[in-house]
Structure formats: C-alpha cells, structure tokens
Amino acid sequence: DGGITQSPKYLFRKEGQNVTLSCEQNLNHDAMYWYRQDPGQGLRLIYYSQIVNDFQKGDIAEGYSVSREKKESFPLTVTSAQKNPTAFYLCASRDSPYGYTFGSGTRLTVV
Amino acid sequence: AQSVTQLDSHVSVSEGTPVLLRCNYSSSYSPSLFWYVQHPNKGLQLLLKYTSAATLVKGINGFEAEFKKSETSFHLTKPSAHMSDAAEYFCVVSDGRTSYDKVIFGPGTSLSVIP
Numbered sequence: 001d002g003g004i005t006q007s008p009k010y011l012f013r014k015e016g017q018n019v020t021l022s023c024e025q026n027l028n029h030d031a032m033y034w035y036r037q038d039p040g041q042g043l044r045l046i047y048y049s050q051i052v053n054d055f056q057k058g059d060i061a062e063g064y065s066v067s068r069e070k071k072e073s074f075p076l077t078v079t080s081a082q083k084n085p086t087a088f089y090l091c092a093s094r095d096s097p098y099g100y101t102f103g104s105g106t107r108l109t110v111v
Numbered sequence: 112a113q114s115v116t117q118l119d120s121h122v123s124v125s126e127g128t129p130v131l132l133r134c135n136y137s138s139s140y141s142p143s144l145f146w147y148v149q150h151p152n153k154g155l156q157l158l159l160k161y162t163s164a165a166t167l168v169k170g171i172n173g174f175e176a177e178f179k180k181s182e183t184s185f186h187l188t189k190p191s192a193h194m195s196d197a198a199e200y201f202c203v204v205s206d207g208r209t210s211y212d213k214v215i216f217g218p219g220t221s222l223s224v225i226p
C-alpha cells in the first residue's frame with residue numbers, strides 16, 4: 001500500500017545532540033512537508049520541499065535542517081540550536097490540490 | 112491572507128447525540144477547505160474536503176460539512192456521536208489550486224464523547 005513512513009516512532013535526545021527524523025513516501029508525490037505539533041496547538045510548518053534538491057523554510061525553521069536528495073525521502077534534522085525540540089513531528093506529502101497524506105508521526109523528547 | 116478559526120477548543124457530547132465542530136475562515140480567493148481527524152499519537156487522516164463543487168460535503172465515518180460562503184464557515188457535523196469519534200479535529204484552508212500552495216491549519220478542537 002502507498003503511504004508515508006516516519007521513523008522512529010519515539011526518539012530521545014540529549015541536550016546538545018543533533019538527531020535526524022526519517023520520512024519516506026512511496027506515493028510518487030512531488031511536495032513534502034514537515035510540521036511540528038505542540039500540546040493544545042495546531043500544526044506549524046517547519047520546512048517544505050516542492051521538488052527534489054529544493055526546499056523552503058516554513059514558519060519555524062530555526063534550529064532545523066532538511067535535505068531532499070531523492071523524491072521519496074525528506075529527512076529532518078533537529079539541531080542543538082533548537083532550544084525547545086520536545087514535540088510531535090509530522091511529515092506529509094501532497095500531489096493534488098486536495099489534501100495531504102500524513103505519516104504517523106515521531107515523538108521527540110529531550111532528556 | 113488566509114486564516115482559520117476553530118471556535119471551540121474542546122467539545123463534549125454524549126454518545127448518540129449530534130456533533131457540531133465550528134470553523135470559520137478568511138481567504139482572498141475561492142478556498143479549498145478540509146477537515147482532518149487525529150487520534151492520540153497518530154498522524155492526521157482526511158475526513159472530507161470542499162473544492163468548489165457541492166457545498167454540502169460528505170466524508171468518512173458519517174461526518175459531513177457545509178460550505179457557507181456568506182458566513183465564511185465550514186462547520187463539521189455528525190448526526191450521532193460514537194465513542195470512536197473522540198479525537199482532535201483540524202479545519203484547514205488552502206487558497207491555491209496546486210499541490211504547492213501553502214495551507215493553514217486551525218488550532219484544533221478536541222472532541223470528547225461521554226458514554
């Protein structure tokens with residue numbers, strides 16, 4: 001079945017560490033997105049990519065980085081510069097104007 | 112500029128009673144509108160979408176929504192709540208007609224269903 005796979009489901013990070021969240025899709029979608037979700041809040045856009053080797057900052061890009069070397073993959077790195085990284089991270093892809101397909105999310109916790 | 116307001120941060124209903132989750136939007140153009148549902152620790156699932164066809168949109172699990180341009184609203188309803196409907200619901204607006212247009216998510220409404 002086509003879909004988006006995010007891994008790991010749970011991730012723990014020590015302060016000062018960089019961590020990378022994986023997002024893979026087999027839907028052949030061009031556009032991919034990373035969102036952050038905090039308790040009681042909606043989704044905030046971190047980065048998005050419309051095509052391979054191109055990506056744009058979203059509303060809260062500071063402390064994050066991405067790459068888009070392959071159409072299927074859009075990994076997100078949470079760097080040590082991100083001061084409050086504990087959150088639920090959602091990856092999505094989109095091929096039509098009519099909605100996203102979401103992954104099941106990665107919950108990142110700083111320990 | 113686009114914006115989305117979900118008028119209730121939390122709604123509680125009894126099982127078997129109607130559900131109403133309210134959403135108002137602002138958009139410079141004819142928008143596309145969506146409702147998504149999120150169960151705990153899960154991704155978001157598309158419930159239904161409005162894309163300038165019929166103003167009454169039917170979605171999955173018995174949900175439907177009506178686009179009212181004069182009221183700039185897109186409220187989500189269901190005639191009879193089920194326990195499995197307890198989740199977070201997001202109203203989403205998009206101005207564009209391509210897959211690259213930015214969308215705006217509402218802050219979400221948490222639905223509780225009381226047995």
